[in-house]
Amino acid sequence: MKQVYFVRMSVVLYLLFAVALCSFAQERPIVNIPMELRQENWLGRVEREGSCVWASTISLLHWQGRHNTAEWLRRTRGDGETPLSFAKQLDEIGIRYAHVFNGDVAFLEWACRTRRGAAVTIMGGQHMVTLVHLDEEWAAILNNNNIREFIWIPREKFITAWKFSLVTRYGRYSGGWAVTPIYTPAAPLPR
Amino acid sequence: MKSLFARVCLFLPLLMNSVAYAEVAPTEERILNLPNDEGKWYISVVGNPGNATYERAMGWFNTDPQLKDLRDQVRFCVVHAGTPIFKERYESNIAGLPTIRVQEADGTVVYEVHGSNIPETADEFYISISEKVCAITRPLLPWRRKMEQRKCPSPNPVPPDDLVPPLDLDPPAQPLDGDGPPDIAVNPGPPKYLLVLLAIACVVVGAGAGVVVQWRKTYPKESG
Numbered sequence: 001m002k003q004v005y006f007v008r009m010s011v012v013l014y015l016l017f018a019v020a021l022c023s024f025a026q027e028r029p030i031v032n033i034p035m036e037l038r039q040e041n042w043l044g045r046v047e048r049e050g051s052c053v054w055a056s057t058i059s060l061l062h063w064q065g066r067h068n069t070a071e072w073l074r075r076t077r078g079d080g081e082t083p084l085s086f087a088k089q090l091d092e093i094g095i096r097y098a099h100v101f102n103g104d105v106a107f108l109e110w111a112c113r114t115r116r117g118a119a120v121t122i123m124g125g126q127h128m129v130t131l132v133h134l135d136e137e138w139a140a141i142l143n144n145n146n147i148r149e150f151i152w153i154p155r156e157k158f159i160t161a162w163k164f165s166l167v168t169r170y171g172r173y174s175g176g177w178a179v180t181p182i183y184t185p186a187a188p189l190p191r
Numbered sequence: 192m193k194s195l196f197a198r199v200c201l202f203l204p205l206l207m208n209s210v211a212y213a214e215v216a217p218t219e220e221r222i223l224n225l226p227n228d229e230g231k232w233y234i235s236v237v238g239n240p241g242n243a244t245y246e247r248a249m250g251w252f253n254t255d256p257q258l259k260d261l262r263d264q265v266r267f268c269v270v271h272a273g274t275p276i277f278k279e280r281y282e283s284n285i286a287g288l289p290t291i292r293v294q295e296a297d298g299t300v301v302y303e304v305h306g307s308n309i310p311e312t313a314d315e316f317y318i319s320i321s322e323k324v325c326a327i328t329r330p331l332l333p334w335r336r337k338m339e340q341r342k343c344p345s346p347n348p349v350p351p352d353d354l355v356p357p358l359d360l361d362p363p364a365q366p367l368d369g370d371g372p373p374d375i376a377v378n379p380g381p382p383k384y385l386l387v388l389l390a391i392a393c394v395v396v397g398a399g400a401g402v403v404v405q406w407r408k409t410y411p412k413e414s415g
Contacts, residue, residue, distance in 0.1 A: 026297070036275035065268060065276075068361045096364055098225055107225075114229045182226065184266045184365055186276055187233040188298030190284050 027189050029133030029140040029150055031117035037062035038147040039070070044079030052128040053081040055144035056119035057181065059130050061095075064116060064183035069095065083166070083177050096182045103163040103175030108134050111180050115188070118180040121165035131178070134158075226367035230296050234262065237270040237281050238289025244309055245289035248316070255313035261320070263366050264373040265293075293320060295372070301327060321375045328372045 039058040044051050054077050061070035077089070083101045090097050100107045111118035112134040120131045122141070132150060133140035139158035140150045153161075162176035236252070238245030249269070252262045270277050272288055281290070286305050293302040302323040310316040 032279075034275040034279040036278075066361045067274075110225050110227070114226070182367065184268060186280060187235045187266070187268045187292070187294055188296075189280060190292070190294065190300045191298040 030112050030115055031060075031063055031130075031132035031185070033059050033063045033117075033130070033132065033142065035147070037067075038142060039074065039144060040147050041144040042078060044077075047079040049078075049080040050127075051078040051080070052144050053086055053119065053179075054078060056128045056130045056142075057179065059142060059144070059147075060117050060119060061181050061183070064181055064185050066181065066183055069093075083179075086179065090179075097179060098182055099177070099179035101166055101175060101177040105159055107178055108159075108162075111178070115185040116180050116182065117185075118178045120162050121177045122161050123165065125165045125177070128177075226370075228266075228367060228370050230371040231369065232265045232296060232301070232372050233268060233292075233294040234265045235268040235270055235281070235292045235294070236289065237272065237277065237285060237292070239272045242289060244306070248289060248291055248309060251313040251316060255317070257317045258313055261317075261373050261375060264369055267365060269362070293324065295327075324373065324375045328375070 037059065039055040039062070041055045042051050043049070054073060058070045058073055061067075061073070073093075081089075083099065087097075087099060098107070108118055108120070108131060112131065118131045119128050120141070121128050127143075127145075129144060130142040131139065132142050133152075134155065137155055138152055139155050140152050141158070142150055159176075162178070164176075166175055166177045236245070236248060238248075240246070251258045252267070253259065270281055285292075286303075288306065289309070290303065290305040291309065292300060294300055302320050304310075304319070310319055
């Protein structure tokens, strides 16, 4: 009888501990974009290319409360972009942003620390996705070709892939490209 | 002549290569000084546009100088009921609409008020927020906080004016300077003359009690 009582008490204490731990844990991923606001990739109207750069950026704009700008971009832009062509268009539109294309990991850390996230190149520069989490062990990305789930990758593996993901037209790696709008991210979940 | 032509042919690919490389490596890699604002607090105003209480509260944040200043010091999130952000991040954890919630950077709720509990005036609202916020962020007295502000100018750069998007669809972007909790004025509390009167009363009562005690010691009552 005493044993049963002891087991029951242990289970209750364990559950209480688990609940307490959950309430103090940080939200994962940090940039937890709601499903309806995740932008799927689409074919551009002019070149018939994938629009992964725009899709990644639009998801981030939604997360940062710029819904109208995001929807406007979805209607008016598309096709593939290079760092310079993309920056030029963001400048013309007047979107506040920051970017690097030298593989500076500090930029990614800053983007996730400030809960903004970043659009990052992968697959040797052929594709761009949204970085939604980066901590000491793990990175998480939202792939605009499959927006249903976040993909978790060991940090070092992701950073290596990112750094080798911007190829010049002469086949030289130039470091990872990352870009993010700078507005107000959604508030964290209450604690 | 042939030699010159050969040299030109030799250097032409190198020249083209450097030009092409320059295309992806301009001189300025970061066009903004990245704001280190991860410590900023959050204020969420959640509600239905058109609701009188919601509109009144939003109006305060746009017109009342104190609340406007507060809004610019935090990450200010306007959330409309029924939107995806509302459904996933607010619907399950608010008690009613409209809701105004102040959170620390890690999500800890400092102040929350909803529906008919929202104060009637901007002043009452500001005081009710300041009481909660100052309970956490008042390690320094107001006069000292201001003195330190004078001694330590903010190192953060002021963003250029041309960063405001031309698209008038979304609300204007918030300023990027500053970090940490908002610098909110302390609730004024009771009037100062009451404190002076209380101090005088304490001195008088204390002195009177001392005299009485000493009197009894000096002239003890004779028993019998």
